[in-house]
Amino acid sequence: MRRRLESMAEDATRALGKGSLPPGPVPEGLIRIYSMRFCPYSHRTRLILQAKGIRHEVININLKNKPEWYYTKHPFGQIPVLENSKHQLIYESVIACEYLDDAYPGRKLYPFDPYERARQKMLLELFYKVPHLTKECLVAFRCGRECTDLKLALRQEFCNLEEILGYQNTVFFGGDCISMIDYLFWPWFERLDVYGIADCVSHTPALRLWIAAMKQDPAVCALLIDKNIFLGFLNLYFQNNPDAFDYGLSC
Amino acid sequence: MSGGSARSLGKGSPPPGPVPEGVIRVYSMRFCPFAERTRLVLNAKGIRHEVININLKNKPEWFFEKNPLGLVPVLENSQGQLIYESTITCEYLDEAYPGKKLLPDDPYEKARQKMIFELSSQIPTLLICFLRGQNKDDYSGQKEQLHKEFSKLEEVLTNKKTTFFGGKNISMVDYLIWPWFERLEAVELIDCVDHTPKLKLWMEAMRKDPTVSALITDAKTLRGFTDLYLQNSPDACDYGL
Numbered sequence: 001m002r003r004r005l006e007s008m009a010e011d012a013t014r015a016l017g018k019g020s021l022p023p024g025p026v027p028e029g030l031i032r033i034y035s036m037r038f039c040p041y042s043h044r045t046r047l048i049l050q051a052k053g054i055r056h057e058v059i060n061i062n063l064k065n066k067p068e069w070y071y072t073k074h075p076f077g078q079i080p081v082l083e084n085s086k087h088q089l090i091y092e093s094v095i096a097c098e099y100l101d102d103a104y105p106g107r108k109l110y111p112f113d114p115y116e117r118a119r120q121k122m123l124l125e126l127f128y129k130v131p132h133l134t135k136e137c138l139v140a141f142r143c144g145r146e147c148t149d150l151k152l153a154l155r156q157e158f159c160n161l162e163e164i165l166g167y168q169n170t171v172f173f174g175g176d177c178i179s180m181i182d183y184l185f186w187p188w189f190e191r192l193d194v195y196g197i198a199d200c201v202s203h204t205p206a207l208r209l210w211i212a213a214m215k216q217d218p219a220v221c222a223l224l225i226d227k228n229i230f231l232g233f234l235n236l237y238f239q240n241n242p243d244a245f246d247y248g249l250s251c
Numbered sequence: 252m253s254g255g256s257a258r259s260l261g262k263g264s265p266p267p268g269p270v271p272e273g274v275i276r277v278y279s280m281r282f283c284p285f286a287e288r289t290r291l292v293l294n295a296k297g298i299r300h301e302v303i304n305i306n307l308k309n310k311p312e313w314f315f316e317k318n319p320l321g322l323v324p325v326l327e328n329s330q331g332q333l334i335y336e337s338t339i340t341c342e343y344l345d346e347a348y349p350g351k352k353l354l355p356d357d358p359y360e361k362a363r364q365k366m367i368f369e370l371s372s373q374i375p376t377l378l379i380c381f382l383r384g385q386n387k388d389d390y391s392g393q394k395e396q397l398h399k400e401f402s403k404l405e406e407v408l409t410n411k412k413t414t415f416f417g418g419k420n421i422s423m424v425d426y427l428i429w430p431w432f433e434r435l436e437a438v439e440l441i442d443c444v445d446h447t448p449k450l451k452l453w454m455e456a457m458r459k460d461p462t463v464s465a466l467i468t469d470a471k472t473l474r475g476f477t478d479l480y481l482q483n484s485p486d487a488c489d490y491g492l
Contacts, residue, residue: 084359086359088359090359090362090366091366092365092366092369095362095365095366095369096362098361098362098365099358099359099361099362102358102361102362103358103359114343114346114347115328115330115332115334115343115347117342117343117346118334118339118340118342118343121336121339121342122334122335122336122339125336125339
């Protein structure tokens with residue numbers, strides 16, 4: 001599968017920082033996402049936009065130097081935020097993903113059946129420690145600190161997910177086809193390698209098969225971030241360089 | 252009456268049979284604020300249900316088959332399907348059952364309710380600290396925190412200019428938030444809404460709602476339960492029966 005070059009990606013725009021002009025209203029027929037190219041939470045929402053073929057524009061935010069106007073979009077300046085042409089703002093990544101599934105036609109990513117929907121939401125609860133643990137591992141790794149205990153804790157979480165796949169005997173978390181829950185999990189698994197914790201799935205074969213299957217999905221592929229560019233971003237980010245967010249963009 | 256006043260089941264109790272068709276079962280505890288959310292929705296939607304109370308200080312072994320975490324509330328239907336986490340149970344009921352929809356149909360309004368609910372997310376943790384008397388060292392600090400959280404909700408009501416969080420009428424987000432405000436009096440924190448007049452008016456409007464008033468527990472009973480619960484008494488969950 002030919003991966004799109006970084007410079008052709010829909011979100012390949014420079015991050016807006018302090019002093020930047022606030023963007024105008026969102027044109028009809030489009031939805032806007034305030035994002036950051038390497039943020040896993042934004043990644044979830046961008047996956048849904050991609051998977052459902054929703055016409056959208058991306059405005060990247062410089063998270064180390066946030067524009068003043070951005071706090072009118074989110075009270076704490078967090079991403080992702082969706083803004084539509086009716087000036088409606090939606091945030092929290094999971095809420096944004098569900099909104100897109102509800103508001104836009106085409107393929108539904110959440111199941112129709114209320115019990116199956118509830119099941120996906122219960123699965124999401126099982127995942128809640130993973131983002132924090134992966135981030136802690138990354139920070140420890142980057143700061144040259146020990147992270148054996150953290151990795152053990154992460155492996156335990158992955159064992160829980162492995163158990164689900166084993167019990168269900170399906171490739172994906174929602175069944176035989178990819179669905180919302182898989183997209184909600186994916187960003188952290190894509191980052192295992194660049195975070196230096198790819199070995200945390202060494203004991204979980206079903207999870208490894210899931211990862212391989214996810215990499216075949218067109219939406220996942222379209223948004224896959226080049227490893228070297230991600231590493232370049234991480235290097236600058238951990239040096240507190242405000243240009244980190246634009247790493248890899250052609251001038 | 253839906254059996255909400257039945258004695259709780261503890262260790263050694265036989266597991267209940269399957270759920271009859273036409274009924275949904277909720278595993279609950281009479282004073283649990285999380286389970287109260289689910290019971291509010293069951294009642295608001297007029298859903299035929301049976302209640303099995305669980306002795307949370309002496310849990311039956313079979314209960315872990317219903318929820319591996321051993322927590323209430325849990326829903327079980329006649330197909331043997333189990334749903335847990337209070338907000339997930341509430342949303343499931345709204346989707347699966349006909350009648351009055353508690354969540355809006357409009358995708359943005361539905362998202363808005365969820366965003367408002369997120370704004371309230373620190374309140375349970377804070378109140379549980381007060382209920383457990385765990386904050387003797389920093390009582391005023393925690394109270395200040397609570398004020399801040401209440402101010403966030405006050406701002407929503409001020410901007411919306413409506414009585415309830417979802418608009419003119421009571422809806423899902425009001426029921427989800429209510430159980431915590433019901434308990435303010437029992438922990439002597441009712442003065443925390445003095446700075447938030449719209450929130451105070453919301454509380455009064457909530458008390459007038461038929462579903463809320465049918466399930467309300469007075470402060471004295473809540474205190475009686477809490478005292479026993481903090482002493483880890485296996486009789487706590489049946490207090491007042």
